[in-house]
Amino acid sequence: MTDTPLLKVRDISKFYGARIGCQNVSFDLWPGEVLAIVGESGSGKTTLLNCLATRLMPTSGAVEYRMRDGQMRDLSRMSEAERRFLMRTDWGFVHQNPADGLRMAVSAGANVGERLMAVGERHYGNIRETAGSWLGRVEISVDRIDDQPRDFSGGMRQRLQIARNLVTSPRLIFMDEPTGGLDVSVQARLLDLLRGLVQDLGLSAIIVTHDLAVARLLSHRMMVMKDGLVIEQGLTDRVLDDPREAYTQLLVSSILQV
Template sequence: MAMADFYDDHDTVAAATADQPLLSVDGITRVYGDRIGCADVSFDLWPGEVLAIVGESGSGKTTLLNCISSRLTPTCGTVNYRMRDGASADIYKMAEAERRFLMRTDWGFVHQNPIDGLRMTVSAGANVGERLMAIGDRHYGNIRGAAIEWLERVEINADRVDDQPRAFSGGMRQRLQIARNLVTNPRLVFMDEPTGGLDVSVQARLLDLLRGLVSDLGLAVVVVTHDLAVARLLSDRMIVMKDGRVIEAGLTDRVLDDPRAPYTQLLVSSILQV
């Protein structure tokens, strides 16, 4: 599929369906033997909205993220995604090739550890350019130019385009992973603890970058984090999880400033107010 075909044919339809959910999750459950990973989780995600899934370690938030991003098959429940042509598709009824194409183009996934989301033995430019090739771009000059543009957009100097990620710092690797994901202009990005393991100063710089990109590009984002400060800075709406179940949900400011569930109150009271 040519890159122009991937975008141009459906942009008008996508704009017309902006008042409909981009992602609809209904009753997602994942069990591991007699242990619950997540249970009966339902929500809608709208175009341009950022949803944070928060909770302590073992709360089920990463299991839920993997289920809704097709990285882990749920035990039951459905995940429907509104495609660029306006049609709603159950991602677990798609052919494997169709789902993989979606993950390489219209979706992005930012891993906590950038090593999991990058090819460490090829150049930074090649890491970014791979996604363009997935949607049919074969012009070397165009690919290299787009890679340089995106490196600069995530604050990596253009002269690093031929360097391998293993020569980058942790923060630079994470920014490279973000560029790799965003180069195809996806409409939905999943993020798993995107600031985890980074120094505080690097976290702050990365959060500022993410906020700007999300706003500029109108991305819909599902972000998993244990850090409520990250959730406040990035998200419009929040889901709080404990033992695989949703304990509380609502607008981020409302949940953090006026938590109603005792567990949420405990989470909020255990951190410095931001």
């Protein structure tokens, strides 16, 4: 493992007028590490995720990302075109509602193929073959390659969104409540799939979730947020098995059923 973080976050704050979205958040994310950001609705976790993924510009603070050439770049100093290219190639973003991360009126294969074209692939046969291979990896039958996502179940849409994000071999994936809104049995399959893919591909990931069981299954490290502030952080098992803050203790006792 490299001795340089993949992502360096320093004193990130986001304010909406007088209201705090998140405040003074700092951490490093290492290659191959999965970080869970947990907390109740309104805790600031999604605001923070969107600031990290450049979907929102923070009020203050800095986020630096280590590019493939090893250079650390301040995301706020990148051009809009550079940030868009990063999002299409080296990063992925998995939305809670897959319709927000898919083009619902084009085929499953085209949804995956678009990301390949963003990194320069132009050979139709290669694109279709790779798309079909990735559908198989996320447990979607290849004979559905020409079907549109609108004809898929919620769980299949979410798996398709994952394939679309991972086909370009990104190094960092952002996930916003990836299992939210799915039936429990579908959640379990999706979590097993995600865990396997993250391990197989050596991905770094930042996952926002209110479900501490999801955090335990997927993440190495965890940050607990309340009222826009990080109130506790550490190795996931340590935080869940020996929470130090009263709020974390309450979360664990009331939500976590393991």
